Amino acid sequence: MRLQKTAIVGALMLSTALPATAETLRWARAGDALTLDPHAQNEGPTSALAHQIMEPLVMRDMTGAIVPALATEWGPSPNDPNVWVFNLREGVSFHDGAEFDSGDVVFSLNRAMTPDSDYKELLASVTEVRATGPATVEIVTNGPNPIMPNNLTNLFIMDEGWANANNAVKVQDYEGGEDTYAAKNANGTGPYKLVSREPDVRTVLTINEQYWGSNEFPMDVTEIIYTPIQNAATRVAALLSGEVDFIQDVPVQDLERVAGTDGLDVRTAPQNRVIFFGLNSGDADLANDNVDGANPLSDVRVRKAMSMAINRDAIQQVVMRGQSAPAGMIAPPFVNGWNEEMDSSSVTDVDGARALMEEAGYADGFTIQLDCPNDRYINDEAICQAAVGMLAQIGVTVNLDAKPKAQHFPLLSNLETDFYMLGWGVPTYDSEYVFNFLVHTKGERYGSWNATRYTNPDLDMTIQALASETDLEKRNAMINDIWTVVQDEALYIPIHHQVLNWGMASKIGTIVAPDDTAKFKYFEIE
Structure with missing residues (x-):
């Protein structure tokens, strides 16, 4: 039995494609x-x-x-x-x-x-x-x-x-x-x-x-x-x-x-994935900004201001048409260590963000490049475009560079981006996975997706200790402590939890x- 009655060949399909069969x-x-x-x-x-x-x-x-x-x-x-x-x-x-x-x-x-x-x-x-x-x-x-x-x-x-x-x-x-x-x-x-x-x-x-x-x-x-x-x-x-x-x-x-x-049917479910922006907070100077001899992203006030400028509800309603859940942490609710209070912590406050920018010495803002994929996440480029306009309200002029994921991801691995979009699923359903890849100092066995250049030796030791902690109550307390640091440091700017929509015969x-x-x-x- 056929999955679909018709198979009208269009420009996207190869002319040699055979009609679909039951198998x-x-x-x-x-x-x-x-x-x-x-x-x-x-x-x-x-x-x-x-x-x-x-x-x-x-x-x-x-x-x-x-x-x-x-x-x-x-x-x-x-x-x-x-x-x-x-x-x-x-x-x-x-x-x-x-x-x-x-x-x-x-x-x-x-x-x-x-x-x-x-x-x-x-x-x-x-x-x-x-x-x-x-x-x-x-x-x-x-x-x-x-x-x-x-x-x-x-x-x-x-x-x-x-x-x-x-x-x-x-x-x-x-x-x-x-x-x-x-x-x-x-x-x-x-x-x-x-x-x-x-x-x-x-x-x-x-x-x-x-x-x-x-x-x-x-x-x-x-x-x-x-x-x-x-x-x-x-x-x-x-x-x-x-x-x-x-x-x-x-x-x-x-x-x-x-x-x-x-x-045809559309079948929907929450996804085990968060979409967020990463920031180069570790380098002394940035390659893709207009500030000479300094890194504005190294100041936690600037990172928090940029997060406060993002209107996640507007992105949910306009860009995603309701098909997302605003996020305050870079872990989905599926994951051990997810915290409802942390996940609801992202609040839009443009005036407060401007005050933080002024306090940090960037009242006039700065210019930076945002690297974004255009074929990986749901409406990824459109989300980045929306963020460009939102950040402009606090004086951060963003030049958007969107490209296919095959060219985008190596920018992170090779530390060639200062401001970027990433989405992260957690197949282990445990926060240790997030920390090992995204928070731990980038090195031989950890931090391969940590393009923030953030390093914290004490935090690294705690992350590594999770692997051998069998007292689950103690382990969960350690996980919460790590998340507290991640949140306080504003290492990433969470945007939303994705919602899956599969379309099929x-x-x-x-x-x-x-x-x-x-x-x-x-x-x-x-």
């Missing part, structure tokens, strides 16, 4: 995966594509619950509290027929801890990964780690033999512009196999007939054709015409139109996953 699902979203290397980029759409092809030891299902994947059982060792033991699924093979075993897990997790990996923070407490049998792995940590399984849900397992044969042992240096075999090819254990890959154009996957879970999941989708469509109007037109069956990012201005179309059966990751093995087709 074919045509999937589109604003941006493509950045790479197929499973450890190179910790980025939502990149992980979403990887989840179709590869698998972690444990994963989150469509409700957000942790469920078995390549591991069937796990738990702390009864003999050593610093060791987690994982019993692996037996009889699993990679897409090329190679057998999966503990050696692949040891190889993959060690690979994910190397400097070019974008997942190393998740394994920062790990001192050793060892195989104690062909189907058993032990992860040794520096002190007991109470949330280790939470850290593994997006850490994909590679075939060690395939990596060695294809010069893919080293993680791709994405920020450095490196291109590798693993960036465009993949050999996983997942429900779908890679057929072809044209970055930013088209990726085709087909069902893995040997998948271990064939009898455990619906597996109604047997072919996936993934087409990035950056332009919102074109993306919606493709859904309305039947050229695609599923889009993850229905523009807020088109929600009623899609929902009112026969044969009505015959597709699925719920909306809070992490915005569609795992198609769960989808049912009427």
